[in-house]
Amino acid sequence: xxxxxxxxxxxxxxxxxxxxxxxxxxxxxxxxxxxxxxxxxxxxxxxxxxxxxxxxxxxxxxxxxxxxxxxxxxxxxxxxxx
Numbered sequence: 001x002x003x004x005x006x007x008x009x010x011x012x013x014x015x016x017x018x019x020x021x022x023x024x025x026x027x028x029x030x031x032x033x034x035x036x037x038x039x040x041x042x043x044x045x046x047x048x049x050x051x052x053x054x055x056x057x058x059x060x061x062x063x064x065x066x067x068x069x070x071x072x073x074x075x076x077x078x079x080x081x082x
Contacts, residue, residue, distance in 0.1 A: 007032070008075045011034045011038065014028035014042070015039065015045070016064060016071065019043070050067045
């Protein structure tokens, strides 16, 4: 189970890079090692996390690390509980 959570954290990280336009969705999917449905979930988590950590000014982008940590929080919590 911990291995799967690590893969999900990697997927979230790749998804954030894709959403930032640094790499394509296809590249991020390949790097994540996830199946397309699981990667879509990671993309959704990354998008929601970006909205959650966005400051009051919509024009200011949240930091990469804030978005990744927020999106991966559930998976990291599961890893830390082991």
